[in-house]
Amino acid sequence: MESDALFSFPAPGGPRLAPAAASGVVPGGLVTAGADPDPQAPLPVRMRPASIDELVGQGHLLAPGAPLRQLVTGAAPMSVILWGPPGCGKTTVAHLVARATDRRFVAMSALSAGVRDVRAVIDEARRQRRTGGLPTVLFIDEVHRFSKTQQDSLLAAVEDRTVTLLAATTENPHFSVISPLLSRCVLLTLRPLTDDAVRDLLRRAVTDPRGLGGAPRLSAPAEDHLVRLAGGDVRKALTALEAAAAAATARDVDEIDLDTAEQAIDVAAVRYDRDGDAHYDITSAFIKSMRGSDVDAALHWLARMLVAGEDARFIARRIVIFASEDVGMADPGALSVATAAAHAVEYVGLPEAQLNLAQAVIHLATAPKSNSATTALAAAIADVRAGKGGAVPAHLRDSHYSGARQIGHGRGYRYPHDDHRGVVTQQYPPDELAGVDYYRPTEHGAERAVAARLPMLRRIVRATSGPASDNATASDDSGSLAAGEVHQ
Structure with a gap:
């Protein structure tokens, strides 16, 4: 679940938190937000921005009067859908909204909340509004996991501003959010953090008292390694930094060098959501690399899919389609190679069938091309x-x-x-x-x-x-x- 490590969402039936002045509690995964993080909390939690001015990497949304700034400051009661990859700050924005003192903030996860939970929040928001209480901001994490019925239950309340909806999703909302709800919200696209932004945040975490407080130090090669592994996900970078710092402390050294960083983080998790945008983007890059006859790039994207656990049958089907769509009559034998690879996936299975897929990719990428x-x-x-x-x-x-x-x-x-x-x-x-x-x-x-x-x-x-x-x-x-x- 994508939550920027700011909130934890208890399972339905778990303990409830007492409501704070600006927070709400609802069964099925509600949380209280806005309090300062525990000093023993994970590093990504301790380093979350305390104000919108500390938010990094979303400058296109932070200009004076921009929707994101208005949302955080409460200048306008607009409903917003935040769309972006993991670790770019979606739930960080929700945390900043929760710190405002002039609104009730209710948070829930679409993984555990149901229609009854949503309606309970809406009913309480109406009661608060009738009695002159604070307006309600409803934050829904992973909103793309809500069913159509669950999303439908939000429409009237969002339409008449009974609640101000703040929803976060890693998936393209044009496909995962129903059109009536999408039309009632402002869609804000958060970008992956650049390497420079991740680097700045790592350096801030090393020196900031909320973070490592200057000890241990981080060497330049180790910093480069952490930035590279993060791939634009600051939460991943800070988690890796915390692991490396613990390893350095265990070794009783005052600097995180490259060897310490590499041993603390055995392997980078490949960013690849089989149900999200990365799935389609990497598949597109794979096909376009073969079409462009760049065999090395095609093998890279194939490896990305295989390491991430993509269904080999899906890859094989794309290769079979490509054989006719882009190679075609320029090399009629390409279709036989592709279908043989697909058969090998079914007959041999992984991991050995990776070799059959690689052979087919090499054949197709280096073959003459025709889309006739x-x-x-x-x-x-x-x-x-x-x-x-x-x-x-x-x-x-x-x-x-x-x-x-x-x-x-x-x-x-x-x-x-x-x-x-x-x-x-x-x-x-x-x-x-x-x-x-x-x-x-x-x-x-x-x-x-x-x-x-x-x-x-x-x-x-x-x-x-x-x-x-x-x-x-x-x-x-x-x-x-x-x-x-x-x-x-």
Whole structure:
């Protein structure tokens, strides 16, 4: 659960906290917020900003009069959805809002709260408003985990400002939050922290009395290592710093060097939410790297997915699609390689099937590229959707059933195998689309040979518009198209 380590959300039925002057308590994961952190609390909690001016990395939302500043200061009772990756400060903002003394603050987690809990908060907010009490701010963490019914239960209260909603999500709200609720809120996108921002916060944590208080010191190589491991997640950086500081203290040294930092943090957790934006972003980078023929980048993104525990069957399906979508006729064998890799995933399984996926990725990334199959199908589908088409030509209609010949079905059809070239002059599309070219081969890889043959095929097939063409017309290309060269 993404909570910026500021609040803990007890399970339903757990102990309740006594309500503070500006806080609310509701069953199913409610908390009291706004108090100063315990000196024994984790480092990310101790170093949370005490004011909005200490918030780092979201300058685009902190200008005077900006929605985020108005939200924190209480200048405007607007409902807000905070969208951003883990560790960028979403729940930090909620903590700052909770410190305001002119509002009731109620927090809940979508992991444990239900519709009844939401309605209880709304009913109490209405009672408070009727009796002249403080306005209510309702913070919902992981709001994307609320069902449609749970989100629906918020609509009326948000609409008439019975509550000011503050919701946090790591997933794209355009997909995970219902449109009526999204339209009633201001959407604020929080960005991942830059390396410089993470570095500044690490240095602040080392020297600040709330943090390490200057001991032990942090060496430059160790600092670089922590920044690199954080990947824009300040909570991860501070947690790693605390672990490294504990290791240095155990060694009785006054500086965290690179060796201490590396041993304290065995491996960086790969940022990859299989249900969130990172899933789609990394998949997109993977596909685009193969399309761009950067085999090394493609292998990197493959490794990111594998290390993060992505379903190997999902990766295999994307590779199979790519083989036709982006390699296609430039290397027809690519589809066989891709489907073989997909079969290996099912037959062999992980971890060994990683090698099969890597081989397929290398083949596809280094193969010549052609999207002619993709564009050809797209053009044909566009014509069909535009209403172009018409009846099946009579000579192509099914003539196997009794009486079909009497109504003209199959009459005049020419059997290509009867011609020594294996191709004959004959109309195949409906009248409206006769002569339309959908497939346009490239000159890449194996498709170059197809590009050379296709004009001859089209000249023979389209020599006349009728089904019963003149053999002499079709024979004009007989010398340039050897028997057996065209595969029907």
